[in-house]
Amino acid sequence: MISTLEELAPLADYSLMDGLNSDPDANASGDDHAPRQVFSGHYVPVSPTPIEAPDYVAHSHTLFRELGFADSMAQSANFVRAFSGDLSLVPEPMRKVGWACGYALSIYGTEYTQQCPFQTGNGYGDGRAVSVLEAVIDGRRWEMQLKGAGRTPYCRGADGRAVLRSSVREFLAQEHMHALGVPTSRSLSLFVSKTERVRRPWYSEGSRSMEPDHMISEPVAISTRVAPSFIRVGQLELFARRARRKAHPQAMEELEKLVLHLVDREYGDVIDTELDTAQKVVLLAREFRSRLTALVANWIRVGYCQGNFNSDNCAAGGFTLDYGPFGFCEVFNPHYQPWTGGGHHFSFLNQPAAAERNFQSFCSALRPLLTAHHDCLLQLEEIQNDFAEVMQAQMETMWAAKLGLDAFNAELFNELETLMAHTPVDYTVFFRELSNVPDDIRPLQKSFYKNLNNADAAKPWMQGAAPEGIEKRWSEWLTKWKSLAGIGSTAAANGTNLRSREELAKKMKLVNPKYSLREWFVVPAYQQASEGNYAPIREVQQVMTRPYAEQSKETEEKYYRLKPAEFFDVGGLSFYSCSS
Ligand SMILES: Nc1ncnc2c1ncn2[C@@H]1O[C@H](COP(=O)(O)OP(=O)(O)OP(=O)(O)O)[C@@H](O)[C@H]1O
Numbered sequence: 348m349i350s351t352l353e354e355l356a357p358l359a360d361y362s363l364m365d366g367l368n369s370d371p372d373a374n375a376s377g378d379d380h381a382p383r384q385v386f387s388g389h390y391v392p393v394s395p396t397p398i399e400a401p402d403y404v405a406h407s408h409t410l411f412r413e414l415g416f417a418d419s420m421a422q423s424a425n426f427v428r429a430f431s432g433d434l435s436l437v438p439e440p441m442r443k444v445g446w447a448c449g450y451a452l453s454i455y456g457t458e459y460t461q462q463c464p465f466q467t468g469n470g471y472g473d474g475r476a477v478s479v480l481e482a483v484i485d486g487r488r489w490e491m492q493l494k495g496a497g498r499t500p501y502c503r504g505a506d507g508r509a510v511l512r513s514s515v516r517e518f519l520a521q522e523h524m525h526a527l528g529v530p531t532s533r534s535l536s537l538f539v540s541k542t543e544r545v546r547r548p549w550y551s552e553g554s555r556s557m558e559p560d561h562m563i564s565e566p567v568a569i570s571t572r573v574a575p576s577f578i579r580v581g582q583l584e585l586f587a588r589r590a591r592r593k594a595h596p597q598a599m600e601e602l603e604k605l606v607l608h609l610v611d612r613e614y615g616d617v618i619d620t621e622l623d624t625a626q627k628v629v630l631l632a633r634e635f636r637s638r639l640t641a642l643v644a645n646w647i648r649v650g651y652c653q654g655n656f657n658s659d660n661c662a663a664g665g666f667t668l669d670y671g672p673f674g675f676c677e678v679f680n681p682h683y684q685p686w687t688g689g690g691h692h693f694s695f696l697n698q699p700a701a702a703e704r705n706f707q708s709f710c711s712a713l714r715p716l717l718t719a720h721h722d723c724l725l726q727l728e729e730i731q732n733d734f735a736e737v738m739q740a741q742m743e744t745m746w747a748a749k750l751g752l753d754a755f756n757a758e759l760f761n762e763l764e765t766l767m768a769h770t771p772v773d774y775t776v777f778f779r780e781l782s783n784v785p786d787d788i789r790p791l792q793k794s795f796y797k798n799l800n801n802a803d804a805a806k807p808w809m810q811g812a813a814p815e816g817i818e819k820r821w822s823e824w825l826t827k828w829k830s831l832a833g834i835g836s837t838a839a840a841n842g843t844n845l846r847s848r849e850e851l852a853k854k855m856k857l858v859n860p861k862y863s864l865r866e867w868f869v870v871p872a873y874q875q876a877s878e879g880n881y882a883p884i885r886e887v888q889q890v891m892t893r894p895y896a897e898q899s900k901e902t903e904e905k906y907y908r909l910k911p912a913e914f915f916d917v918g919g920l921s922f923y924s925c926s927s
Pocket residue numbers: 471472473474475476498501502503505506507508509659660668669670671925927
């Protein structure tokens with residue numbers, strides 16, 4: 348058990364990142380905080396800027412346990428100091444200087460440089476994220492990165508800070524996603540400043556405007572996230588763009604180094620180290636395709652919408668990264684999109700298409716390494732072309748699992764999708780109620796935002812008569828579903844393998860969570876936290892890290908609920924701009 352920073356320090360291992368190139372223009376002391384262009388090198392040494400008067404808010408008990416950390420360490424003085432941004436006293440061999448990385452941006456497959464203040468792409472990257480440690484713990488390599496740790500050369504003139512609100516959201520969401528069984532960066536710890544605040548645009552109470560309507564002052568925070576690496580698709584793109592246009596003599600070599608580094612960090616267990624670069628590149632593309640398609644199918648399984656699935660928010664290791672504009676779907680809507688800037692292209696059921704665009708960007712970034720290997724180029728092209736097919740197969744497997752079926756049935760699914768959208772249903776509650784394998788549709792109605800028999804509805808547009816015959820269609824759908832799932836006499840007559848209700852329910856409850864992180868649970872938690880009361884965060888954390896469990900009656904009453912009518916269309920609750 349590791350219970351002090353002194354015990355953690357010897358596990359530090361920077362050997363892999365030391366193989367990368369540091370920005371030759373950087374100041375090695377890490378005192379490099381002003382916005383500027385970075386022309387080459389994989390990282391810039393940067394020391395984090397500590398937040399003033401840090402106060403412990405939360406840590407992930409789950410991750411601490413996995414890493415063999417004692418819970419008490421989270422509140423020990425040296426740990427608090429280091430993970431609130433002050434590395435000046437960290438014990439050797441931990442380093443007193445962290446690092447930030449540059450990356451490029453493609454939005455839905457289109458390359459951009461306009462977001463870079465210099466219009467060159469050389470000023471874009473980790474503007475407020477600073478990695479502080481790489482450690483090998485129990486045979487696994489982890490990078491620890493502070494978010495909100497002050498300005499870096501990539502800050503583009505901004506303050507380098509993250510507010511408590513956005514930090515709480517990311518902290519809770521990462522561990523919820525992990526508990527849902529979806530690959531993700533993880534949350535280590537969260538500290539808030541008792542004195543330092545910044546101003547951000549936000550929504551006034553009950554505002555229905557799409558964009559924030561005033562400025563508020565919010566406490567700053569530093570959260571630490573943990574992953575095998577933080578390499579993004581956009582990062583590979585930055586180096587590939589430079590290699591393509593021969594921006595400097597080492598550009599191609601830097602691209603190759605980064606790609607091989609990615610293989611070591613994220614794909615070491617599946618790609619043989621003895622292979623040459625071209626072979627590794629082909630295997631990397633195949634493996635990333637498999638992870639990315641599985642990831643997106645998992646997102647849809649649990650109702651998650653990334654909201655802003657740009658290539659710089661797409662981790663090259665194939666896990667979820669950047670919990671800013673995200674949300675969990677409540678009222679089922681294929682176009683659900685919590686971020687006001689995200690548009691249709693990054694909406695809920697369009698995520699497979701958005702992933703394909705990121706995958707195309709990924710393959711384009713690998714291509715310069717294969718110019719002398721015609722056969723490998725052809726293989727890469729085939730891997731890219733087959734993305735949609737692999738994605739579709741993952742989706743069908745996922746829908747079948749969500750419905751407790753051995754095989755996907757298009758007709759059954761299409762009718763369900765129509766009914767879910769027309770009724771409409773709460774995505775989480777619907778699938779969980781279905782997992783109880785009800786006799787008739789009454790229990791499912793618990794998930795309906797519109798009462799089929801009268802005009803009660805959560806929103807004015809849901810009032811009025813239900814679409815003609817919808818109740819009958821639901822009943823018919825349920826009968827057909829049960830028959831395909833092997834329940835009841837119709838199934839027997841059809842020759843489907845019979846199953847017990849209990850067996851089916853048990854299986855379905857492992858893929859259909861009971862609890863999902865609805866924004867109206869998170870809002871009071873961060874509001875209370877900004878007043879110094881962290882108990883609501885802990886409660887939400889406790890419930891949301893066991894999302895498949897039934898939990899207590901009290902928890903069920905409070906958290907297994909449809910979105911209340913008063914929260915619809917409210918800025919900061921139903922949608923948000925990305926300001927964080
Ligand atoms: N307050 C800030 N100061 C400096 N840079 C910022 C700030 N807020 C965002 N950025 C940078 O702007 C870019 C786009 O912001 P986005 O909201 O995607 O990032 P984020 O949530 O900070 O980042 P990440 O993708 O690292 O989770 C990122 O490169 C980010 O580092």
